[in-house]
Amino acid sequence: MILQHYAPNLSRAAVSCKNCCLSEFCLPTGLNATELEQLINIIHRSPSLPRGKHLFKIGDPIQSLYAVRSGSVKVYVPTEPGEEQVLGFILPGEFLGFDGIEAQHHTCAAVPLETTTVCELPYDRLEELCHALPAVDxxxxKLIGKEITGDHEMLILLGKKTAEERLATFLLSLSVRFKQRGFSERDFNLSMSRHEIGNYLGLAVETVSRIFARFQDEGLISVNRRYVEILAMDELKKLVGDCPMDETCARVREAP
Amino acid sequence: MILQHYAPNLSRAAVSCKNCCLSEFCLPTGLNATELEQLINIIHRSPSLPRGKHLFKIGDPIQSLYAVRSGSVKVYVPTEPGEEQVLGFILPGEFLGFDGIEAQHHTCAAVPLETTTVCELPYDRLEELCHALPAVDxxxxKLIGKEITGDHEMLILLGKKTAEERLATFLLSLSVRFKQRGFSERDFNLSMSRHEIGNYLGLAVETVSRIFARFQDEGLISVNRRYVEILAMDELKKLVGDCPMDETCARVREAP
DNA sequence: CGGGACCTTGAGGCTCGTCAAAGCTGGTGG
DNA sequence: CCACCAGCTTTGACGAGCCTCAAGGTCCCG
Incomplete structure (x- = not known):
């Protein structure tokens, strides 16, 4: 078994397969033991990657789908020289690398924000497996659908929401995702800078900083540098309105 | 053969398979005659749909992938009651319905902006075919990848660009897409209202209107209601900068 | 202890949204 | 054929929200 870690100093506890998105991916949907083993066999566990060491850059040939095991990864597109647009932050138990499905090359870049470990699923072997095992396919x-739905929610955020709503949405999204993965939903450390948050949310750094301060003044949260504590979850949710980032939008079904 | 049309009064000329995205989809990538026929057999050509008659609404069960044959379709998410966020406009030769891949239900809605015909590819039969024919898969x-890449470009637009840049990007995107499909790249009719354009680009109607006027004053375009003529393509392109909407971003490959 | 990266705070200005009103167009009915 | 209305579009005036610029503060690292 290759379960032992190369990294003695993980910045977060490694996620066991139980808490990891991969568990849903491996175990539940009707795979028997041998099929499960087939899947596990193609997964390559990376040694720990330091902050700043790219998983891939724009233009790199497609190799693998990645699942974050511990740490966190920033996905972004370089725009003007020295500029970038952050597309998302990937937390433990989440996937990245779908941008490559189309072409031979990545259309965005991915870089750890802290010491990070990932599981690699080589596309060629994954594809074979998809053909053999419908459950994997x-x-x-599902993951691709989530990717698309997530992008759509982001479009709504950037197209319609105010700065306050954006930041509240962002904080609640992190809270929900941490909770799902067994971390605290009420307090956590941000692995990204104010600058990166602003970039992601379409705001200037200063605006992000000011709104953090405002939220704190209003008793919604307590912030100390990168440590955030949510004090009034309900108030924060009120700010967001409907369409929070990480739940599917309300399923309003009209009669035809 | 079921090639005959039910619609005598198409608002645009129907796109023959040659100019249609479907051609790439059917013909080229190593399908022999019988395989090709297999594919064509699952495609259901719709009668013409009038403006406003939804292809699907949010919450509807997933049925098919759609390709627009003639006309145009607006894809959007209802947000607050009476409000919506437009996610995109689908032109002849383009696909929609990928939002459903994840769940059993659509996460957005699609409605023709004018009289429209589409080709339906039922997901269940398409899936079978994907397993049988790697080329189809x-x-x-590729189409899914394009969907994701397109969303990413939209995120950049909403996150970084000014109103002028957004509208210029929008016009050039239409121009490129019309050209690819054999229509004029220099003049065309918009099938969407100013309101819908503004919604899509994250701008107020009035802003859209003003910038159309400004572009016209500057001699970049000529607008008459929904008829647009591009007079200075190069100037328009200069406004957009890099990352136009419908070409993959420049493939900057850095040495590691 | 000093330098650099990151964060915060303040002042001012610009872009764009809001509100209001009027023009245009197409459809309907007298 | 014209009058009228609804919906879309345009234009103007105003103001708010957020960005830019600038300066000072804090933390971390060597």
Whole structure:
């Protein structure tokens, strides 16, 4: 077994397969023991990657789908020289690398924000497996769908929401995702800078900083540098309105 | 053969398979005649749909992937009651319905902006075909990748660009897409209202209107209601900068 | 202890949204 | 054929929200 870690100093506890998105991916949807083993066999566990060491850059040939095991990864597109647009932050138990499905090359870049470990699923072997095991195939489709839905929610955020709503949405999204993965939903450390948050949310750094301060004044949260504590979850949710980032939008079904 | 049309009064000329995205999808990537026929057999050509008659609404069960044959379709998410966020406009030869891949239900809605015909590819039969024919599978993956890349470009637009840049990007995107499909790249009719354009680009109607006027004053375009003529393509392109909407971003490959 | 990266805070200005009103267009009905 | 209305579009005036610029503070690292 290759479960032992190369990294003695993980910045977060490694996620066991139980808490990890991969568990849904591996275990549940009707795989028997041998099939499960087939899947596990193609997964390559990376040694720990230091902050700043890219998983891939724009233009790199497609190799693998990645699942973050511990740490966190920033996904972004370089725009003007020295500039970038942050597309997302990937937390433990989440996937990245779908941008490559189309072409031979990545259309964005991914870099750890802190010491990070990932699981690699080589695309060629994954594809074979998708053909052999419908359950794997459908899991991949689910993940892709989530990717698209997530992008759509982000478009709503950037198209319609005010700065306050954006930041509240961002904080609640982190809270929900941490909770799902067994971390605290009420307090956590941000692995990204104010600058990166602003970039992601379409705001200037100063605006992010000011709104953090405002939220703190209003007793919604307590912030100390990168440590955030949510004091009034309900108030924060009120700010967001409907369409929070990480739940599917309300399923309003009209009669035809 | 079911090639005959039910719609005598198409608002645009129907796109023949040659100019249609479907051609790439059907013909090229190593399908022989019988395989090709298999694919064509699952495609259901719709009668013409009038403006406003939804293809699907949010919450509807997933049925099919759609390709627009003639006309145009607006894809959007209802947000607050009476409000919406437009996610995109689908032109002849383009696909929609990928939002459903994840769940059993659509996460957005699609409605024709004018009289429209589409080709339907039922997901269940398409899936079978994907398993049988790798070429079909890979084509689908390409389309999904395009969907994701397109969303990313939209995030950049909403996160970084000014109103002028957004509208210029929008016009050039239409121009490129019309050209690819054999229509004029220099003049065309918009099938969407100013309101819908503004919604899509994260701008107020009035702003859209003003910038159309400004572009006209500057001699970049000529606008008459929904008829747009591009007079200075190069100037317009200068406004956009890099990362135009419908070409993959420049593939900057850094040495490691 | 000093330098650099990051964060905060303040002042001012610009872009764009809001509100209001009027023009245009197409459709309907007298 | 014209009058009228609804919906879309345009234009203007105003103000708010957020960005830019600038300066000072804090933390971390060597």
């Amino acid at each position: 459908s899991r991949i489709h | 890979s084509r689908i993956h």
